Amino acid sequence: MNNIKTRFAPSPTGYLHIGGARTALFNYVYAKHNGGKFVLRIEDTDFERSEKRFEEDIIESLKWLSIIPDEETVFQSDRLSIYRSYADKLLKEDKAYYCFCSKELLEEDRNKLTSENKKPMYVGRCRELKPGEALLKTPHTIRFKVNRNTGAATGFKDLIRNQYISVNNDEIDDFVLVREDGIPTYNFAVVIDDALTGITHIIRGDDHVSNTPKQIMLYNTLGFNAPEFAHVSMILGADGKRLSKRHGATSVNQYKKEGFLPEALVNYLIRLGWSHGNDEILSMEEIIKYFDLKHISKSAAIFNTEKLLWLNSHYIKSKDPFTLIDLINDIRDDFQGALNIDIKTASLVDSLKSRAKTLVELRQKLDFFVNDAIDYKDEIFSEYSFNESNLAFLKLFRKFIEELNNEIFNCGNVDLTYKTDKENALKILKNSIESIKAGFNDFLFKNNWTMKEKAMIIRLAFSGEKVSPPIYEIIFALGKERCIQRIDKFYGCINGINNTKV
RNA sequence: GGCCCCAUAGUCUAGCGGUUAGGACGUUGCCCUCUCACGGCAGUAACACGGGUUCGAAUCCCGUUGGGGCUGCCA
Numbered sequence: 001m002n003n004i005k006t007r008f009a010p011s012p013t014g015y016l017h018i019g020g021a022r023t024a025l026f027n028y029v030y031a032k033h034n035g036g037k038f039v040l041r042i043e044d045t046d047f048e049r050s051e052k053r054f055e056e057d058i059i060e061s062l063k064w065l066s067i068i069p070d071e072e073t074v075f076q077s078d079r080l081s082i083y084r085s086y087a088d089k090l091l092k093e094d095k096a097y098y099c100f101c102s103k104e105l106l107e108e109d110r111n112k113l114t115s116e117n118k119k120p121m122y123v124g125r126c127r128e129l130k131p132g133e134a135l136l137k138t139p140h141t142i143r144f145k146v147n148r149n150t151g152a153a154t155g156f157k158d159l160i161r162n163q164y165i166s167v168n169n170d171e172i173d174d175f176v177l178v179r180e181d182g183i184p185t186y187n188f189a190v191v192i193d194d195a196l197t198g199i200t201h202i203i204r205g206d207d208h209v210s211n212t213p214k215q216i217m218l219y220n221t222l223g224f225n226a227p228e229f230a231h232v233s234m235i236l237g238a239d240g241k242r243l244s245k246r247h248g249a250t251s252v253n254q255y256k257k258e259g260f261l262p263e264a265l266v267n268y269l270i271r272l273g274w275s276h277g278n279d280e281i282l283s284m285e286e287i288i289k290y291f292d293l294k295h296i297s298k299s300a301a302i303f304n305t306e307k308l309l310w311l312n313s314h315y316i317k318s319k320d321p322f323t324l325i326d327l328i329n330d331i332r333d334d335f336q337g338a339l340n341i342d343i344k345t346a347s348l349v350d351s352l353k354s355r356a357k358t359l360v361e362l363r364q365k366l367d368f369f370v371n372d373a374i375d376y377k378d379e380i381f382s383e384y385s386f387n388e389s390n391l392a393f394l395k396l397f398r399k400f401i402e403e404l405n406n407e408i409f410n411c412g413n414v415d416l417t418y419k420t421d422k423e424n425a426l427k428i429l430k431n432s433i434e435s436i437k438a439g440f441n442d443f444l445f446k447n448n449w450t451m452k453e454k455a456m457i458i459r460l461a462f463s464g465e466k467v468s469p470p471i472y473e474i475i476f477a478l479g480k481e482r483c484i485q486r487i488d489k490f491y492g493c494i495n496g497i498n499n500t501k502v
Numbered sequence: 503g504g505c506c507c508c509a510u511a512g513u514c515u516a517g518c519g520g521u522u523a524g525g526a527c528g529u530u531g532c533c534c535u536c537u538c539a540c541g542g543c544a545g546u547a548a549c550a551c552g553g554g555u556u557c558g559a560a561u562c563c564c565g566u567u568g569g570g571g572c573u574g575c576c577a
Contacts, residue, residue: 011577046576103575110574117503120573141575161507171505171573179575186577210506210572233508234570242570268514271526275515278525297508297515300570304513307527317540354540365538455536467538 004036005200008062009190011043012055015251018303019205019235019243020058021065022269026203026232028067029270029284029291036200038067041074041193045183061252065262066284074197076189083184086192086222087142087177095221096177098140099126121173142178144188146217154213159201159230159293167213175214191215195224203230203293206300230293232273233300243303257331259359261319264312273297281314313357321349322422328363337370343411344477345369347429351473365469369477374464374486376493386494390457393449394494397458398487400443401480408435409479429476436472461490 008024010016016024024040031038040062044050059073090096099122101109110120127145148170155166177188184192194202209231219226237247249255255265267282274297276282276290316324325345329338339345348369349362356362368374411428444451459468462483468474475483 009577013577043577049576099575106575114503114573119504143575158507165506167505173573176575181575183575185575190577205571206507207571208577211577213506231507236570238513240569272514278516280514280526295516299508301515302513304527307514310527313540352539355538451536453536459537465537468536469538471536 003198003200004031004034005039005198006031006036006203007039007041007194007197007199008067009041009043009193009204010058011046011049012051012058013046013049014054015253016058016061017243017250018252018255018269021061021067021252021265022235022272023204023232024062024067025065025266025269026230026274026291026296027201029288030201030203030293031070032288033291037070039071039074039197039199040069041197042076043186043189044075044077045186045189047077047183057251057253061256064256065252065266074193076184076193079189079193080183082196083178083189083192084182087184087188090144090177090221091142093221094145096142096144097127097129097174098131098136099143099174099176100129100131100135100138100140101125102139119171122175124174127174139180141176141180143174144177144214144218146172146174148172154216156212156216156226156229158209159228160232160296161298162294165209165212167210169217172214172217187211187214188218191218191222191224194227195219195222199227201228201230203232206231206233230296232296233298235272236300236302238302238304240302247303248305257360259328259331259361259363260308260312261315261327261359264308264315267315268308268311272301272303281311309357313354316356316359316362317354319353320422320426321346321353322425324349324353324359324362328359331359332363339363339366339370343425343429344479346425347433347473348469348477350426350429351469355469368463368465368468369474372482372485374489376460376464376490380460380464380466381493381497384456384460386457386497391491391494393454393457394461394487394491396447397443397454398484398491400440401475401483401487404436404439404475404480406480408432409476433472433476436475440472440475462486 006027008020008027010020010024028038030036040059042055042058044055062068087096091098101122106122109123113120113123122143126143131140146169150169153166153168154172155164157164175187176185178184193199212229212231216226218224235243237243239247243250249258252265256262263283266284266287270282270287270291271280274291275295276286279286279290282290319327322341325339325341328349329341332338339349345366348366352362352365356365409432411432441451444454455471456466458471459474460466462468462471462474462478469477478486
């Protein structure tokens with residue numbers, strides 16, 4: 001169709017952060033919506049601050065979010081000679097000039113202008129200089145010769161605001177194109193790369209609006225066609241200030257570590273600034289189908305973790321337990337043991353998934369199951385005073401567990417790892433739990449007890465906590481042996497305390 | 503300071519001259535219930551202010567206020 005091509009152009013000076021991820025997402029889905037291409041360009045011209053690990057993180061994080069470039073990644077550090085040739089061209093045409101002012105001198109100029117309440121622009125000391133060979137051997141930068149004092153303005157149409165934004169040329173500094181070390185500056189390299197790689201639409205942060213007129217000037221004098229621009233407003237922290245480390249997690253990898261699903265982050269990020277009617281839950285596929293620039297918000301948005309958490313819990317709930325086990329194992333810290341991929345673990349994950357907002361939280365809720373060393377805390381015994389009748393109940397309950405049909409736990413001796421048959425495993429899991437439920441209800445009924453009055457002591461015995469997954473699920477997951485061990489242990493604790501009292 | 507941008511509930515937003523200003527998160531209450539959740543139902547809360555334009559403005563224009571960005575040999 002119209003060959004739309006977008007790009008995400010981060011500098012590898014930090015991990016991929018939330019704002020960058022959203023910009024990348026906007027560019028990606030805009031290209032995809034229009035049947036175009038999306039590319040990644042690493043702007044690594046700041047050798048001081050660029051780091052390989054950040055570069056890798058950006059690429060990995062984008063991949064995790066399913067933002068996949070269509071072409072090979074471009075690195076600006078590979079293209080230095082290209083920028084140089086364009087700088088020479090501008091020099092030759094008298095559209096740029098050498099500047100020999102030292103950083104210290106420029107600093108002085110700036111301070112002076114600022115103290116006089118004037119805009120700190122380059123004073124133009126070297127603008128008309130015709131340097132000889134000798135001078136050229138001394139440190140120098142190359143500056144763009146802005147066409148000033150003509151009353152002319154330079155602007156562009158912003159696709160998000162749907163309006164022209166222009167600035168009087170007199171407001172624009174003779175900005176540096178090439179630094180002392182021969183490396184191009186951002187404004188120079190970005191224009192050359194976007195033009196040469198055929199970028200048609202640039203969706204980027206609001207913080208670039210004031211750079212855009214400079215870049216337009218460059219497009220014009222270099223003889224390139226300027227692309228379309230769309231400036232997305234910033235993401236702010238809860239205090240309304242620009243999002244930074246102070247606000248907690250800001251990098252995508254942190255969210256992964258904290259147990260967020262990529263679907264949730266993508267969904268949250270796309271809705272932060274873009275909308276499609278009243279739709280809240282959107283898959284990447286739907287986003288691509290509906291995405292447009294028209295519905296991108298013009299105002300800054302405050303990052304709200306609560307809503308992200310809500311979306312995350314939504315996506316966790318929608319996954320089957322076996323997938324969840326894989327995901328948990330994928331992000332687990334080294335000190336945490338891996339979860340077994342079996343039907344018993346799955347049964348707990350299945351009932352716990354609606355109780356956890358993150359994978360990390362889900363994993364924590366499984367601690368009582370993974371770890372047999374339950375520590376029955378003193379508070380339990382002070383809050384619930386257990387007596388002889390409780391002990392009698394535990395004895396009967398122990399017997400009930402002992403007498404449960406082994407087939408329930410063996411699940412008919414079927415190999416029930418998810419790898420064989422996930423659907424079937426889930427079905428048998430549910431049947432087993434139903435069997436336990438039926439048996440347990442029968443046990444209660446025969447003794448004229450209610451679930452309500454007996455649930456807590458069982459819960460405490462099995463988990464040591466006042467909050468746990470449902471009883472039936474625990475029985476199935478722990479299995480006979482472990483259930484009995486825990487009943488015995490708990491029985492011993494109560495008994496011990498009662499004896500001390502006497 | 504200068505230049506640029508923005509403005510609907512606590513938060514994300516729908517709205518694009520006529521609506522009881524809609525949805526979602528959060529929050530509150532109720533229901534469900536073996537705990538905690540999930541779920542269901544109900545409630546709470548907004549057009550920053552002041553001028554215009556118009557028969558009629560959340561919607562269009564101007565100003566005020568507030569917020570944000572840029573003002574680097576960072577991107």
